Amino acid sequence: xxxxxxxxxxxxxxxxxxxxxxxxxxxxxxxxxxxxxxxxxxxxxxxxxxxxxxxxxxxxxxxxxxxxxxxxxxxxxxxxxxxxxxxxxxxxxxxxxxxxxxxxxxxxxxxxxxx
Amino acid sequence: xxxxxxxxxxxxxxxxxxxxxxxxxxxxxxxxxxxxxxxxxxxxxxxxxxxxxxxxxxxxxxxxxxxxxxxxxxxxxxxxxxxxxxxxxxxxxxxxxxxxxxxxxxxxx
Numbered sequence: 001x002x003x004x005x006x007x008x009x010x011x012x013x014x015x016x017x018x019x020x021x022x023x024x025x026x027x028x029x030x031x032x033x034x035x036x037x038x039x040x041x042x043x044x045x046x047x048x049x050x051x052x053x054x055x056x057x058x059x060x061x062x063x064x065x066x067x068x069x070x071x072x073x074x075x076x077x078x079x080x081x082x083x084x085x086x087x088x089x090x091x092x093x094x095x096x097x098x099x100x101x102x103x104x105x106x107x108x109x110x111x112x113x114x115x
Numbered sequence: 116x117x118x119x120x121x122x123x124x125x126x127x128x129x130x131x132x133x134x135x136x137x138x139x140x141x142x143x144x145x146x147x148x149x150x151x152x153x154x155x156x157x158x159x160x161x162x163x164x165x166x167x168x169x170x171x172x173x174x175x176x177x178x179x180x181x182x183x184x185x186x187x188x189x190x191x192x193x194x195x196x197x198x199x200x201x202x203x204x205x206x207x208x209x210x211x212x213x214x215x216x217x218x219x220x221x222x223x224x
Contacts, residue, residue, distance in 0.1 A: 031210055042202060042214030043159065050209065058211065090158050094210050101147040101166070101206050106158030 002026050006091050006107035013081045013114045021076040021110050023091030031094045032074040036087040043090060049074055081114045119203045124219040133190040135218055137203030140184045147206045150188045152199040198222045
């Protein structure tokens with residue numbers, strides 16, 4: 001089972017460059033999430049989506065954009081990379097949490113360095 | 116958002132039980148209590164979750180206080196593979212998770 005797949009696994013960007021972090025899931029989950037994790041810290045929510053065409057901001061959305069055109073894919077876009085965005089990025093998905101608050105399934109992460 | 120308080124670290128001997136406490140005094144009536152763990156260089160892994168009643172699964176048990184202001188994750192027999200950071204998290208109705216710093220569990224052979 002593939003679960004949640006993130007690409008690339010590693011990337012180095014120069015300041016001001018743009019890139020898209022890809023996330024896809026094959027579990028037909030409606031809910032998808034993007035988190036970032038700085039060294040020694042817990043994860044912080046960037047954006048989340050409750051279904052195709054619906055997205056909303058999390059705790060730390062500045063400097064990022066998302067889109068959700070299909071159930072499977074939830075890409076995260078960095079438009080003007082800054083050193084403060086150096087982090088490990090995790091994508092997660094879950095089935096509709098209502099009526100039981102389902103667990104989230106996480107990808108292996110993308111390690112991003114901005115120099 | 117409701118927050119949780121956990122000890123920074125805990126140590127255990129292999130094959131002994133581990134009890135990880137978590138305080139969440141501002142929990143609301145609809146918040147679920149989730150536990151995830153994160154091994155080095157990996158994404159978080161779901162462990163267990165509950166609302167009011169104690170819960171058991173193949174990985175662990177979750178004991179929830181009657182007033183829901185605290186909970187305890189119980190690993191019945193710690194193995195070296197259980198060494199990880201364990202996060203206690205309150206999940207709102209949208210399923211959003213707010214991670215704290217977690218508890219680093221060290222397992223000694």
